Amino acid sequence: MLTKKDFDGTERPTWCSGCGNFGILNGIKMALAEQNIAPHELIIFTGIGCGSKLPHYMKVNGFHTIHGRSLAVATGARLANHGLKVLTVHGDGDGYGMGMGHWMHTVRRNIDLVDIVQDNRVYGLTKGQYSPTSDPGMRTPTSPEGAIDRPVQPLSMAIAAGATFVARGYAGELRHLVWLIGEALQHKGYALVDVLQPCVSFNRASAYDFYKPRVYKLEDDDGYDPQDRTAAWNKAQEWGERIPIGIVYRGEPIPTYEEQVPALEAGPLVQQPLGKLRVEQVEALRIELI
Amino acid sequence: MVVNGTQAFSLGALAGGCRFVSAYPMTPGSPVLHWMAAHASQYGVAIKHTEDEIAAINMAIGAAHTGARSLVPTSGGGFALMVEALGLAGMTETPLVIYNAQRPGPSTGLPTRQEQGDLLFTLYASQGEFPRFILTPGSHEECFTAGWRAFNLAEKYQTPAIVLSDHYLVTSVRTLELDSANNNRSFDFEAVEIDRGALLSEVELDTLEEEYLRYRITDSGISPRAVPGHNKAVYVAAGNEHDESGAITEEPEMRTAQVEKRQRKIAGMTEEMSGPIRYGPENAEITFVSWGSTYGPLREAVDALNAQQANQANLLHFVNLWPFPTEAATSALKSAQRLIGVEGNATAQLATLIRSQTGLAMDDIILKYDGRAFTPEYVLCWEL
Numbered sequence: 256m257l258t259k260k261d262f263d264g265t266e267r268p269t270w271c272s273g274c275g276n277f278g279i280l281n282g283i284k285m286a287l288a289e290q291n292i293a294p295h296e297l298i299i300f301t302g303i304g305c306g307s308k309l310p311h312y313m314k315v316n317g318f319h320t321i322h323g324r325s326l327a328v329a330t331g332a333r334l335a336n337h338g339l340k341v342l343t344v345h346g347d348g349d350g351y352g353m354g355m356g357h358w359m360h361t362v363r364r365n366i367d368l369v370d371i372v373q374d375n376r377v378y379g380l381t382k383g384q385y386s387p388t389s390d391p392g393m394r395t396p397t398s399p400e401g402a403i404d405r406p407v408q409p410l411s412m413a414i415a416a417g418a419t420f421v422a423r424g425y426a427g428e429l430r431h432l433v434w435l436i437g438e439a440l441q442h443k444g445y446a447l448v449d450v451l452q453p454c455v456s457f458n459r460a461s462a463y464d465f466y467k468p469r470v471y472k473l474e475d476d477d478g479y480d481p482q483d484r485t486a487a488w489n490k491a492q493e494w495g496e497r498i499p500i501g502i503v504y505r506g507e508p509i510p511t512y513e514e515q516v517p518a519l520e521a522g523p524l525v526q527q528p529l530g531k532l533r534v535e536q537v538e539a540l541r542i543e544l545i
Numbered sequence: 546m547v548v549n550g551t552q553a554f555s556l557g558a559l560a561g562g563c564r565f566v567s568a569y570p571m572t573p574g575s576p577v578l579h580w581m582a583a584h585a586s587q588y589g590v591a592i593k594h595t596e597d598e599i600a601a602i603n604m605a606i607g608a609a610h611t612g613a614r615s616l617v618p619t620s621g622g623g624f625a626l627m628v629e630a631l632g633l634a635g636m637t638e639t640p641l642v643i644y645n646a647q648r649p650g651p652s653t654g655l656p657t658r659q660e661q662g663d664l665l666f667t668l669y670a671s672q673g674e675f676p677r678f679i680l681t682p683g684s685h686e687e688c689f690t691a692g693w694r695a696f697n698l699a700e701k702y703q704t705p706a707i708v709l710s711d712h713y714l715v716t717s718v719r720t721l722e723l724d725s726a727n728n729n730r731s732f733d734f735e736a737v738e739i740d741r742g743a744l745l746s747e748v749e750l751d752t753l754e755e756e757y758l759r760y761r762i763t764d765s766g767i768s769p770r771a772v773p774g775h776n777k778a779v780y781v782a783a784g785n786e787h788d789e790s791g792a793i794t795e796e797p798e799m800r801t802a803q804v805e806k807r808q809r810k811i812a813g814m815t816e817e818m819s820g821p822i823r824y825g826p827e828n829a830e831i832t833f834v835s836w837g838s839t840y841g842p843l844r845e846a847v848d849a850l851n852a853q854q855a856n857q858a859n860l861l862h863f864v865n866l867w868p869f870p871t872e873a874a875t876s877a878l879k880s881a882q883r884l885i886g887v888e889g890n891a892t893a894q895l896a897t898l899i900r901s902q903t904g905l906a907m908d909d910i911i912l913k914y915d916g917r918a919f920t921p922e923y924v925l926c927w928e929l
Contacts (some may be wrong), residue, residue: 264804266792295776301609303784310781311793316773317781320603321633327600331607331615334591335565337760339611340776357603358594517586518564523592525612525772529562529739536588537734540556544546
């Protein structure tokens with residue numbers, strides 16, 4: 256049986272004290288232990304941002320890639336070795352800004368991975384510029400008179416693109432987050448876990464004091480059915496005095512992309528033998544050219 | 546058999562164990578994706594038509610990191626989009642093959658025409674410094690060989706290998722002998738080798754006694770490579786500078802050591818690069834210097850000149866352009882009486898490279914940048 260300690264790394268995080276990333280790091284470690292997925296059985300792809308250093312602070316396979324591209328790198332890894340469990344972990348600027356194109360395409364392809372977004376609604380690593388999920392009017396070094404952009408709505412966009420698992424967690428509700436990540440790991444196909452992540456240094460207006468009185472758990476609402484896509488669409492828009500966390504949408508699993516690639520039917524690509532072409536294969540290729 | 550440059554390269558790549566191809570359509574690079582797609586199921590290749598070229602190279606990096614021989618076919622505009630990720634492959638020492646079928650630029654340029662304008666761009670693409678291979682096949686046979694050889698080079702030295710083709714070579718159709726015994730005039734499948742370099746096997750990992758260090762400092766610069774999935778080799782790769790284990794570092798000593806480790810690979814890489822191929826008599830009044838697809842038209846020009854008068858011309862043709870085979874190139878170029886560079890671009894990029902690496906200058910330059918391929922007549926009309 257695995258425990259959280261099996262995922263402990265030796266590096267000390269560079270995150271500010273009070274950063275929501277500590278909750279997310281713990282949540283991932285605990286969920287992996289609970290799901291009995293060992294450090295070598297998975298790989299975590301991250302982009303660029305404070306939170307993307309996460310795999311360095313664990314014992315796990317990781318690939319700390321470039322800004323906005325973790326989903327593309329992860330897709331290649333899934334196609335080459337669908338025997339590996341894959342997580343992507345990145346921020347809102349990374350995934351909903353630079354990487355929005357890759358995100359939408361990954362969702363519609365239904366690549367079998369868990370996409371954890373550290374959504375602090377600000378750029379932390381580059382010191383406080385407004386992000387795709389920032390509130391309009393937010394004053395930052397790049398929006399001194401207030402941001403004009405309307406925010407990205409990650410949950411509704413994921414539902415629109417065809418995701419069959421769409422969840423929102425909160426870094427301040429660890430047990431709940433562990434449960435959500437566990438459910439996402441069990442889900443077949445693309446699973447989004449957008450995590451509200453307080454940034455105590457650069458987005459104090461949206462830190463613990465903001466979220467604590469507002470977040471409520473969807474599973475406490477008896478009337479809410481996460482399998483109802485229309486209800487999920489409406490719930491995904493709810494933001495303000497009350498902010499829902501939990502599984503917003505869970506549809507019937509649909510075939511993953513990997514399941515439908517003919518070359519992968521014989522097993523993970525990297526486990527198939529790599530050798531010279533056989534004589535009859537060479538002949539067949541030559542005959543094509545005659 | 547009847548074959549074009551796309552088929553020649555694709556056959557070589559497949560024979561070399563290419564197992565993953567990701568690309569975004571762009572003329573004249575996409576025919577390689579088409580060819581691979583048509584053969585994917587039968588030969589066990591996963592192919593992905595992506596949302597853009599940035600996704601294409603990043604997917605290939607993910608697939609290569611995980612252990613699949615991965616290819617990204619594109620053209621210059623697509624390669625431009627890939628540049629940041631090229632650096633990621635360099636920094637994380639991920640073996641990757643990029644095939645750039647050049648067309649005239651900049652920007653959209655002449656989308657269905659010919660140019661050799663990307664040599665120096667390909668050589669210097671990315672911020673920062675890391676070793677890379679550049680192969681510039683000029684014939685169908687050389688395309689075939691480059692197809693499999695690029696994978697071995699990339700994997701042996703754990704760094705990107707770039708094959709530069711161009712519109713003319715991609716679309717040129719030739720009739721080749723079927724018999725491989727016939728002076729290797731057709732594609733020699735027998736000669737294909739698959740060399741995965743310092744890739745650790747399952748058994749080697751099982752018996753590993755010391756802590757696995759993905760970026761171990763070695764004399765050759767090559768660190769034993771494990772793909773993710775084994776419990777004795779759990780590590781994090783990063784585009785950030787890292788220590789031997791892969792952990793991020795900003796320490797000046799480790800930064801220096803890792804830069805030097807990557808750069809040390811160049812010595813071994815250079816040994817893989819033979820000098821220019823000579824066509825024509827050993828001694829000639831004129832020596833043409835070429836790379837890539839100008840090879841064919843220049844061979845014909847050399848033959849025509851020598852038919853007029855013996856020993857009038859020969860040709861030095863470069864297939865191995867980076868790391869530059871300085872020693873062999875210097876000796877070949879020095880023995881020439883009069884050097885004439887022939888290139889399909891406006892700035893004589895190979896001549897620039899040769900001068901920077903050998904100190905030797907061309908005596909004359911024939912350039913062409915009208916979007917059309919070289920012909921023997923174009924060269925022969927020049928006042929030589």
